[in-house]
Amino acid sequence: MTIKRCSFLVPGDLNTRTGGYTYDRRVIDGLRAQQWEVEVQTLGEGxxxxxxxxxxxxxxxxDALPDGALAVVDGLAFGVLPDLAQRHAQRLCWIALVHHPLSLETGLDAAQQRALFESERRALASARGVIVTSSSTARALAAFDVPDSRIVVVEPGTEPAPLAAGSGTDALSLLCVATVTPRKGHALLIEALAGLKDRCWTLHCAGSLVMDAACASALMQAIERHGLRERVVLHGEQDEAGLCALYAKADAFVLPSFHEGYGMALAEALAYGLPVISTRAGAIPDTVPADAGLLVSPGDAIALRAALQRLMDDAAWRAQLKAGAQRARGRLPTWQQSGARFASVLADFRQPAGGA
Incomplete structure (x- = not known):
């Protein structure tokens, strides 16, 4: 029997609590469940x-990987290692796992965007295959000169969850689950909510406050400046139990991202049957059905405020979105399905290039 073996190369610590690392961990578990031997190695920090x-x-x-090795590399690292990728392209089978193109990160200046785009374009040219987490990201890679034949979509799975019970109070409980970085739009959310202080609501934010300390500090200052210290709770990074408790007590989910390669937290919100307010950025329209949420233009604080105001004021509409989310939860892929598909894709890519 042919041994199914791959190396999974990750930047930093695989146990980091972000959507991308969660995807990596769950896929690795899925591969092992499919009888793959998976060696996980870190490529260093930063x-x-x-x-x-x-x-x-x-x-x-x-250098230590044997000739012919199948090496899956998280795109956070692969995209900035074009020289290394090219140097080993003839002896290794590189599989790039792209959560979203690096040049689409929020807060980059034009020079940084160009440098990251060119670096990732060169690296991807050396990959035997490219696995992405959404059709949106697959379309985005056309600009990087990656042929469609080398791109495969493997969407994240979602853990089944009980329907959220809600806050049970007159104050609407809004939940945002995201690492505090510029791309996630926390500052925009605070600006939008600052104009709704006459409504009854509380915002709970779960996500790392240390991954981008400057962004977190600016967020705290904005909360103070707008007089929202009693209305916004920054929980920091949460474990699974902590997240489950926050989802269970939420009445709605909000995430004003500037870009998402998939939006795993949005899918989690749907799994709990929560109505969603988010943006039409990246893969979000593919993740959140029209009857489960309202999506506004990214960066538009006025439109975001209007959406939140309607959510707060129109109980019937909120109930309609909640019903749509409950319908959507049954259509979400499971991690078992995602792991099996990832394994199948790797098996195809590991074939000699001439037969791929």
Missing amino acids: YPAPAAAALAQAGRVA
Whole structure:
């Protein structure tokens, strides 16, 4: 029997609590459930702006892989390692796992965007295959000169969840689950809610406050400046039990992202039957059905405020969205399905290039 084996190369710590790392962990578990031997190795810290030490570590890891090895590399690292990818392209089977293009991160200046775009374009040229988490990201990679034949979509799974019980109070409980970085739009959310202080609501934010300390500090200052300290709770990073408790007590979910390669937290919200207020950014329209949420233009605080105001004022409409979310929860893929599909895709990509 042919041994199914791959190396899974990740930037930093695989146990980091973000959507991308959660996807990596669950896919690795899924591969092992499909009888794959998976060796996980770290490429060092600091991606997508690795220091010399991380680049040296990535080089050592790649050098040590045996000829013909199937190497799945998280795109947060692969996109900034074009020279390493090219150097080993003939002897390794590179599989790039792209959650979303690096140049689409919020807060980059034009020069940074160009540099990341060119770096990722060069790296992807060396990949045997590219796995993405949404059709939106697959379409975005056309600009990187990646042929459609080398791109496969493997959507994240979603853990089944009980329907949220809600806050049970007159004050609407809004939940935002996202690491505090510029791309997630927390500052925009505070600006929108600042104009709704006459309504009864509380915002609960779950997500790391240390991954981008400057962004977190600016968020705290904005909360103070708008006089919302008693209305906004920053819970920081939560474990599974903590997240489940927050989802269970929420009345609605809000995430004003500037871009999402899929939006795993949005799918989680649907699994709990929560109505969603978000944006038409990246893959979000593919993740959130029209009858389960209202999507506004990214960066539009006025439109976001109007959506939140309607959510607060129109109980019948909120109930309609909740019903739509409850219908959507039954259509979400499971992690078992995602793991099996990932394994099938790897099996196809590991075939010799001439037969792929």
